[in-house]
Each structure stands twice: as structure tokens, then as C-alpha cells.
Amino acid sequence: MSLGEFDRIDRFFAPLSRGAEGAFGLTDDAALLPVAADGAAWVVTVDALVAGVHFLPNDPADLVARKALRVNLSDLAAMGAVPYGYTLALALPPDLVEPEAWLDGFARGLRLDQDIYGIHxxxxxxxxxxxxxxxSVTAFGTVARExxxxxxxxxxxxxxWVSGTIGDSAIGLQVLAGADGPCVDPDATFLADRYRLPRPRVALxxxxxxxxxxxLDVSDGLVQDAGHIARRSGVGVRIELARVPLSDSASRRIVAASSLHRDILTGGDDYELLFTAPVAQRSSVADAAAATGDTVTRIGRIEAGEGVEVLDADGRAVEGLARGGWSHF
Ligand SMILES: [Mg+2]
Incomplete structure (x- = not known):
């Protein structure tokens, strides 16, 4: 049978805590978070991932680990927070094939992203x-309190505004699910990778x-998440469909199957930042994105009112984008 819990911690997880102040090499009952700098607050977020729901059961363990970390880092970024570290709860079925190889890959994925994002x-x-x-990953970061x-x-x-490109992940999931045939061409590979490995905008x-x-970060679909800004801010959100940034790969797929256009607006897992800023801040937004190496695109504006309205290239409202419990067009 597999390693006991303590051996498992020693071998796979304790090394991932090295260098973290207050983690004690995972040898004590709990960790100590250092006091946040003057005027700073801790930002805490948690995400759970279930095989068959949030990732595919046969996804490589290193990619599962990295996605679990990255969706949390995306939430921190959406709050403007700089990531510090994370805790992890892991539940594995006893019939997992080659559990040590799985854990080895899982820990390798965590290590890779810890190094990329400077966390422990x-x-x-x-x-x-x-x-x-x-x-389940709980991530901690800091941001100036006010x-x-x-x-x-x-x-x-x-x-x-929105960062990066929208819809790659939704189409990538279709590719991986086989709705679109096997992954043979470069576009399919790119799109599948965008689903499996989000790029959280941790610097932006x-x-x-x-x-x-x-x-906020776009996790449930552009239109639905824009609705959260509308509701929480008490405003209307107007999105111009033609401005929504698409990758070349997604554009080619949409030309081939126009029905995909709907999927990119309502599909999830983009992990891009959707944000608002005064018109007077346009050059500041562009400068910030240039400084962090991210692309940002202005896709619409905020209006007095409520709900989300998507306009096509002719200025007509695009109907029928509602999905899930709440929508208002
Ligand atoms: Mg979020």
C-alpha cells in the first residue's frame, strides 16, 4: 500500500514549505502568518476542485496542481493583492492508480508554480x-488595506476593460471533451492548454x-461575471461584442463554427481580469499593462442603470446569452 501520511508529508509536501516564514517545515500543528506591513491587509481566498467537475480525471497531476494554485492566484489578483502563500487539502481515492507517481507529479507541479509566482x-x-x-487550496496575499x-x-x-483573450478555455474544454475531434492541430493544442493552465494576472x-x-476575475463567463460588477456597483454594463479580444486560434474556430461566439461569452475558466476605470485613466491602464507585460482591451463602458447588455457590431442587443440563475438584459 502507499506511504503513510507522515512519510507523504515529509517526501512530497514539506520540501514545498522551505523558505516560508512561519510554516515550520510543516512540522507543527499550524502555521504563523507574519504581521502584514503597515496599512496592508491579508487577502484570503479558497477554491475547491473535483475530478470530473473542474478537471478531467485523466489530466496529468502536475497540471491539476498548477490549475488549483492558479485559480486562487487569479482571485488574489482580482483584489489587487500580491500572493504570499497557500495551504492545501487533498483527498485521494484508495483506488488511485500509482498514487506515489501521482503525488510526485502533483508536487512537481506545485514546485514549478511556487517558483514562478514566488509563493510557498x-x-x-x-x-x-x-x-x-x-x-482545496486556500491562498493568502496582501494589499494596501483601503x-x-x-x-x-x-x-x-x-x-x-479585460485582460488577455476571452473564450480560449471554453473552446479548449470542448476540444478536450472530444466534441471537436482529437487534439491534432496547433490551434486545438493552444486552446486545450489555455483550459488546463490558466495564466492568472498576478502582476497586473x-x-x-x-x-x-x-x-474581478472572469471564472464563470464574461457576461455572467460582468453581471457581478453591475449588481455590486449598482450600474449597467455595456459590452461591445466586436471589441472582445480573441486569440487567433479562437478566431479561426469561430469562423468555422459561428455558434462558438456564444460560448466564448458565457463559457468559463478564462481567469482574465475584468475591470473598470475612469476615462481619464486610459493611459494609466495602458502603462500598467505595458509594465507588467499583459495585454488589456477596452470592451465597453459603465452606464447608469442595471444589468449587462451585449451589443453586436451594428449596435443591436445580442439576445439569449443568459445562463445560470441570474441575468438581466
Ligand atoms: Mg473570482
């Missing part, structure tokens, strides 16, 4: 489950502090 494992737990592989980016600060007249988020009036 601070603590965690690993248990057995009769269900599918399930993991300047965290909230969903509630958008004002009529503000521009609406903090760079927008003091510039953006509201922000």
Missing part, C-alpha cells in the same frame, strides 16, 4: 475519500490598484 506551501492536510480526487480592488466601485462613464492586478474602480 504553508500547511495542509491529506486524506482518503470514497469519491473522486478532490483538492485600496483593494472590489466589485462595487464601478461608476457610470467608466470604461470596461496589483498594478491596477489606485487606477481601477472595480475588478
Amino acid at each position: 506551501l504553508l500547511g495542509g492536510d491529506s486524506v482518503s475519500t470514497p469519491g473522486p480526487v478532490t483538492l 485600496r483593494a480592488l472590489r466589485r462595487s466601485g464601478a461608476r457610470p462613464g467608466d470604461d470596461l 492586478g496589483p498594478a491596477l490598484v489606485g487606477i481601477a474602480t472595480a475588478a
Whole structure:
């Protein structure tokens, strides 16, 4: 049978805590977070991922680990926070094939991203489950206390911006699910990778502090998440469809199947930042993005009113984009 819990911690997880102040090499009952700098606040977020729901059961373990970390880092970025570290809860089924190889890949993925994002494992737990592989990551970051980016600060007249490209992940999931045939061409490979490995905007988020009036990360679909800004800020959000940035790969797929256009607006897992900023801040937004090496695109504006309206190239409202419980067009 597999390693005991303590051997498992020693071998796979304790090395990931090295260098973290207050983690004690995962040898004590809990970790100590250092006091945040003067005027700074801790930002805490948690995401759970379940095999078969949030990733595919046969996804490589290193990619599962990295996605679990990155979706949390995306939430920190959406608050304008700089990431510090994370804790991890892991539940593995007893019938997992080659559990040590799985854990080895999983820890390797965590190590890779820890190095990329400058964070450490601070603590965690690993248990057995009769269900599918399930993991939960809690991430910690810091932001200037009064300047965290909230969903509630958008004002009529503000521009609406989004980072990166939208829809790659939704199409990538279709590719991986086989709805689109096997992954043979470079576009399919690119799109599948965008689903499996989000690029959280960890530098852009903090760079927008003091510039953006509201922000969130797009995890449930552009239209639905824009609705959160509308609701929390008490404003209307107008999105111009033709301005929504697409990757070359997504554009080619959409030319081939126009029905995909709908999927990119309502599909999830983009992990891009959707934010608002006053018109007077346009050059500041561009400078911040240039400084962090991210692309940003102005896709619409904030209006007095409520709900989300998507306009096509002719200025006509695009209907029928509602998905899930709440929508208002
Ligand atoms: Mg979020």
C-alpha cells in the first residue's frame, strides 16, 4: 500500500514549505502568518476542485496542481493583492492508480508554480475519500488595506476593460471533451492548454490598484461575471461584442463554427481580469499593462442603470446569452 501520511508529508509536501516564514517545515500543528506591513491587509481566498467537475480525471497531476494554485492566484489578483502563500487539502481515492507517481507529479507541479509566482506551501492536510480526487487550496496575499480592488466601485462613464483573450478555455474544454475531434492541430493544442493552465494576472492586478474602480476575475463567463460588477456597483454594463479580444486560434474556430461566439461569452475558466476605470485613466491602464507585460482591451463602458447588455457590431442587443440563475438584459 502507499506511504503513510507522515512519510507523504515529509517526501512530497514539506520540501514545498522551505523558505516560508512561519510554516515550520510543516512540522507543527499550524502555521504563523507574519504581521502584514503597515496599512496592508491579508487577502484570503479558497477554491475547491473535483475530478470530473473542474478537471478531467485523466489530466496529468502536475497540471491539476498548477490549475488549483492558479485559480486562487487569479482571485488574489482580482483584489489587487500580491500572493504570499497557500495551504492545501487533498483527498485521494484508495483506488488511485500509482498514487506515489501521482503525488510526485502533483508536487512537481506545485514546485514549478511556487517558483514562478514566488509563493510557498504553508500547511495542509491529506486524506482518503470514497469519491473522486478532490483538492482545496486556500491562498493568502496582501494589499494596501483601503485600496483593494472590489466589485462595487464601478461608476457610470467608466470604461470596461479585460485582460488577455476571452473564450480560449471554453473552446479548449470542448476540444478536450472530444466534441471537436482529437487534439491534432496547433490551434486545438493552444486552446486545450489555455483550459488546463490558466495564466492568472498576478502582476497586473496589483498594478491596477489606485487606477481601477472595480475588478474581478472572469471564472464563470464574461457576461455572467460582468453581471457581478453591475449588481455590486449598482450600474449597467455595456459590452461591445466586436471589441472582445480573441486569440487567433479562437478566431479561426469561430469562423468555422459561428455558434462558438456564444460560448466564448458565457463559457468559463478564462481567469482574465475584468475591470473598470475612469476615462481619464486610459493611459494609466495602458502603462500598467505595458509594465507588467499583459495585454488589456477596452470592451465597453459603465452606464447608469442595471444589468449587462451585449451589443453586436451594428449596435443591436445580442439576445439569449443568459445562463445560470441570474441575468438581466
Ligand atoms: Mg473570482
